[in-house]
Amino acid sequence: MAKATKKQALGRGLSALLKDPDNDIKSAEDKNADKVVGNIVELDISDIEMNPFQPRTNFNEETLRELASSIRELGVIQPITVRKMAFNKYQLVSGERRFRASKLIGNKTIPAYIRIANDQESLEMALVENIQRQDLDPIEIALSYQRLIDEIQLTQEQMSERVGKKRSTIANYLRLLKLDPIIQTGMRDGFISMGHGRAMINIENQIDQLEVYEKVISNKLSVRATEALVKQITDGKVSASKPDAPQMPKYVKKGVKEFSEYFGHKIDVKLGRNGTGKIAIPFHSEEDFNRILKLIKSAK
Incomplete structure (x- = not known):
């Protein structure tokens, strides 16, 4: 316990060093940079902005509250990582869940590792570090790999070295992006x-x-x-579509696709006589039902 207290005190001392405008650290070559960069520093949460390169887009509210409860009891066990932007201004590189959970319980400061990097390096750090987390869904990981290819121009072989994954594993994740967006959403929602x-x-x-x-x-x-x-x-032994399904008019086919994309589910349409029919919207849980209900209400 004494060791942890010493580390916290050290963080507060370094935080005071960063608030000295006469000795602002702008690069790794500046005076006292070696005391800050790579060390744990207690930063004001209000001085940290979100990372526009953050690959994560979904945050489970329940698990976020559980993490917030843990932080309230034990503190932030693993510091977040930020990069210095300007005097008293930082940008999140990794650790967004810890950052959000800390804000949720009203914490004013958070322990952080400080790095000085350009935008490309920051993007690569954020993507590589987040890919290695256990709580990203498969589509988030696939999108992160794709961004490393598109924006950092890494090959699959280079990515394999960066993230410590087999090239075949990376290829399997990237192939998921060939799935219909509705299926991708289903995977992200579990x-x-x-x-x-x-x-x-x-x-x-x-x-x-x-x-x-x-x-x-x-x-x-x-x-x-x-x-x-x-x-x-x-193999052609069975058909994916339902047997003896009536021929759908073009306007129905177009509408079903738009409905499916809007609700995030495959919408079922049953055709009757004289152009009549029924539209069925499936749901898979209470949470999913409430999500659909909100979509309908917002469309009014």
Whole structure:
């Protein structure tokens, strides 16, 4: 316990050093930079801005509250990482959950590692460090890999070295981005696993992908059962679409696609006689039902 207290005191001392305008540290070559860069410093939360390069977009509110409770009891165990932007101004590189949870319970300061880097280095650091976290969903990881390719111009081989993952593993994540956006959303929301997604990638037609996705959800198919279904479809033994389905008019096909994209689910349409029909919006949990309800209310 005494050791932890000493570290906290050291952080406060370094924080005071950073607030000296006559000795502002702007680069790694500046006086006292070696005392700050790479060390744990207690920073004011109000001096830290969010990172526009942050790959994470989804934050589970329940787990965020659990982390906030843990921080209230034990403090921030693992410091966040920031880069210095200007005098008393920092930008978050990694640790957004810890940052958000600390703000949630009203903490005024947070322990942080300080780095000095340009935008490209900051982007690479944020992406690589977040990829290595355990709580990113598969699509977030895939998008991070894709950004390393697009914005840092890393090859899959270079990424393999940076993140310590096999090249085949990286390729499997990137292939997930070929799935229909609705299926990607289902994976991000936890309705299906990465294994389900990898199985459905083998179906090239996205309409057929969505048909299989609907069957996986409605029948709660395991990954192995999904793989078997996909194999039957790709071998031509069964059809992905429902048998004897009536021919849908073009306006219905177009509308169903827009409905599906809006609600984040495959919308079921049953056609009747004389152009009549029914629209069914599926939901998979109370949380999902409330999400759909909010979408309907906001459309009024």
